Amino acid sequence: MDQFATKPHDALAGALHSELDAVNALIREKMVSQHAPRIPEVTAHLIEAGGKRLRPMLTLAAARLCGYEGGFHIHLAATVEFIHTATLLHDDVVDESEQRRGRPTANLLWDNQSSVLVGDYLFARAFQLMVEPGNLRVLKILAGASATIAEGEVLQLTVAQDVSTSEDTYLQVIRGKTAALFSAATESGAVLAGAPEDHVRALTEYGDALGIAFQMADDLLDYLGDSGQTGKNIGDDFRERKLTLPVIRAIAKADEAERSFWERTIGRGRQQDGDLDTALSILARHKALESTRDSAYAWSDKARAALEILPESELRDILSDLASYVVSRLK
Amino acid sequence: MDQFATKPHDALAGALHSELDAVNALIREKMVSQHAPRIPEVTAHLIEAGGKRLRPMLTLAAARLCGYEGGFHIHLAATVEFIHTATLLHDDVVDESEQRRGRPTANLLWDNQSSVLVGDYLFARAFQLMVEPGNLRVLKILAGASATIAEGEVLQLTVAQDVSTSEDTYLQVIRGKTAALFSAATESGAVLAGAPEDHVRALTEYGDALGIAFQMADDLLDYLGDSGQTGKNIGDDFRERKLTLPVIRAIAKADEAERSFWERTIGRGRQQDGDLDTALSILARHKALESTRDSAYAWSDKARAALEILPESELRDILSDLASYVVSRLK
Numbered sequence: 001m002d003q004f005a006t007k008p009h010d011a012l013a014g015a016l017h018s019e020l021d022a023v024n025a026l027i028r029e030k031m032v033s034q035h036a037p038r039i040p041e042v043t044a045h046l047i048e049a050g051g052k053r054l055r056p057m058l059t060l061a062a063a064r065l066c067g068y069e070g071g072f073h074i075h076l077a078a079t080v081e082f083i084h085t086a087t088l089l090h091d092d093v094v095d096e097s098e099q100r101r102g103r104p105t106a107n108l109l110w111d112n113q114s115s116v117l118v119g120d121y122l123f124a125r126a127f128q129l130m131v132e133p134g135n136l137r138v139l140k141i142l143a144g145a146s147a148t149i150a151e152g153e154v155l156q157l158t159v160a161q162d163v164s165t166s167e168d169t170y171l172q173v174i175r176g177k178t179a180a181l182f183s184a185a186t187e188s189g190a191v192l193a194g195a196p197e198d199h200v201r202a203l204t205e206y207g208d209a210l211g212i213a214f215q216m217a218d219d220l221l222d223y224l225g226d227s228g229q230t231g232k233n234i235g236d237d238f239r240e241r242k243l244t245l246p247v248i249r250a251i252a253k254a255d256e257a258e259r260s261f262w263e264r265t266i267g268r269g270r271q272q273d274g275d276l277d278t279a280l281s282i283l284a285r286h287k288a289l290e291s292t293r294d295s296a297y298a299w300s301d302k303a304r305a306a307l308e309i310l311p312e313s314e315l316r317d318i319l320s321d322l323a324s325y326v327v328s329r330l331k
Numbered sequence: 332m333d334q335f336a337t338k339p340h341d342a343l344a345g346a347l348h349s350e351l352d353a354v355n356a357l358i359r360e361k362m363v364s365q366h367a368p369r370i371p372e373v374t375a376h377l378i379e380a381g382g383k384r385l386r387p388m389l390t391l392a393a394a395r396l397c398g399y400e401g402g403f404h405i406h407l408a409a410t411v412e413f414i415h416t417a418t419l420l421h422d423d424v425v426d427e428s429e430q431r432r433g434r435p436t437a438n439l440l441w442d443n444q445s446s447v448l449v450g451d452y453l454f455a456r457a458f459q460l461m462v463e464p465g466n467l468r469v470l471k472i473l474a475g476a477s478a479t480i481a482e483g484e485v486l487q488l489t490v491a492q493d494v495s496t497s498e499d500t501y502l503q504v505i506r507g508k509t510a511a512l513f514s515a516a517t518e519s520g521a522v523l524a525g526a527p528e529d530h531v532r533a534l535t536e537y538g539d540a541l542g543i544a545f546q547m548a549d550d551l552l553d554y555l556g557d558s559g560q561t562g563k564n565i566g567d568d569f570r571e572r573k574l575t576l577p578v579i580r581a582i583a584k585a586d587e588a589e590r591s592f593w594e595r596t597i598g599r600g601r602q603q604d605g606d607l608d609t610a611l612s613i614l615a616r617h618k619a620l621e622s623t624r625d626s627a628y629a630w631s632d633k634a635r636a637a638l639e640i641l642p643e644s645e646l647r648d649i650l651s652d653l654a655s656y657v658v659s660r661l662k
Contacts, residue, residue, distance in 0.1 A: 036485040094444040113425040124477035146455035154367040
């Protein structure tokens with residue numbers, strides 16, 4: 001990480017700090033509920049837990065890069081953060097998670113019911129916020145992204161533990177669970193700014209490729225380890241029987257014995273001591289981790305390349321650095 | 332029910348049948364998912380289980396009553412049904428229900444995860460559909476209703492089993508869980524049609540009052556019994572420790588012994604054989620059932636009265652009959 005004097009998301013937060021303050025103020029204003037105090041309690045637990053506000057910053061940056069001078073990018077940025085928070089609440093119920101950002105999850109502190117219903121409230125608030133700018137194309141983008149996110153999550157659920165999962169399916173899942181909101185964040189900022197179509201397209205592609213690189217890196221770090229940065233343990237995905245790219249690639253090259261191993265450990269969930277070590281050595285034998293890293297790098301390159309048609313600016317450089325940064329942990 | 336030669340919702344379905352066919356076709360088209368076949372499976376289970384399509388018919392009727400001649404009321408009606416279906420999926424998870432409309436619930440047939448995520452997908456689809464007519468005021472109405480629904484559900488969760496629940500809180504809960512979508516259904520139809528403000532207001536009030544009458548009747552039938560019409564058993568709400576209007580009114584008049592009874596059975600959930608009979612006799616002593624029925628009648632009257640400023644028509648008469656019908660089961 002030495003190549004970054006300042007981490008790109010800190011640089012973004014610095015460049016956008018007054019707008020980010022406005023986003024945070026709007027989030028606090030809109031998470032209030034006149035009648036149900038449980039709503040702001042649960043929301044604050046998650047939204048003030050030190051998330052980096054990466055997604056809303058993408059919206060702000062895209063709008064600014066495209067010369068937007070109005071104030072409605074604040075609403076869209078808050079929308080994006082609300083959609084993200086709602087999906088986190090629901091994901092933690094679906095995954096029965098107990099920790100998020102180093103703290104107990106809302107479903108653990110309160111209950112699943114509160115997480116489901118407060119998530120619904122935040123979705124609805126997100127839709128109320130996105131209507132404010134009065135831009136129908138932006139509404140279509142963000143409503144479409146919400147559908148894609150849910151579709152990706154359902155797909156992930158139905159292919160979980162299925163050792164025949166293809167790379168295409170994996171890509172569809174991570175586009176849904178991660179990249180759809182990244183690309184909707186950048187695209188909606190550009191559209192709000194009235195940017196020319198090729199700039200809108202460039203920023204949409206940037207968000208999509210950034211999200212894919214980000215998620216591939218995350219899935220890879222689950223096997224590489226992360227020097228305690230994410231608080232995740234090596235092999236969580238393996239123990240939870242998730243089909244991520246390293247395993248999908250190793251299964252594609254598996255001999256008969258290896259195939260039985262994956263079927264037993266991931267397909268049927270009959271795991272025993274030493275299985276994670278075996279998994280890591282199979283992944284190494286087929287260079288599945290290197291090849292996943294190469295793919296993450298390629299998506300990161302694609303994200304940077306997409307930005308090239310935009311006029312040079314400090315913000316453009318930071319976004320480009322961000323695309324390098326999300327895969328820099330893989331070195 | 333003898334006063335109704337044809338049940339008002341059947342009369343509505345007859346008067347609107349070609350539009351209702353179009354709504355059903357649009358629902359089937361939009362519940363498809365290219366990537367996740369689990370989505371249409373779960374959705375179809377609920378949406379084709381013989382629901383009466385009451386809420387979408389309210390949207391169609393309101394638009395038609397206000398002279399709408401376009402085609403976008405179909406989209407709004409499908410939106411309203413999708414929002415309704417999404418809330419049913421999430422409610423059944425929250426309530427851990429096992430039966431809905433006489434069939435096993437989706438959370439039982441599949442799992443809670445599918446119900447949460449497919450519900451999210453349907454919310455997102457609802458927002459995509461409501462954007463189609465390009466009417467910002469309609470978007471604000473429907474997004475606002477979605478927030479009110481979730482807020483009402485969270486409120487219901489946090490006051491459950493709280494014997495100090497007031498009538499005001501009860502009204503807020505049922506406005507959220509039931510009346511908000513009824514009134515958004517009628518209001519959005521009227522707004523789409525470009526109706527004069529007093530007609531919009533009349534149809535909004537009609538929807539609100541109809542929803543409240545409907546829910547009060549439902550809560551009362553839980554103690555009165557329903558000759559097998561709903562498949563509910565007498566006392567379900569009592570056993571689930573729900574604070575509905577009959578009990579709230581009985582608690583308001585309780586002497587010391589009765590107060591301990593409600594605190595034990597509803598507040599602490601220590602129920603034993605014979606408690607339901609005791610509850611029924613306390614409700615009878617304070618005429619809590621009669622007084623709840625009077626309130627339901629009053630809301631039904633209010634719904635009918637709201638319609639009076641609209642021009643006379645067959646549809647207006649059917650809507651008026653519908654307001655009578657929802658409380659006719661209380662005779």
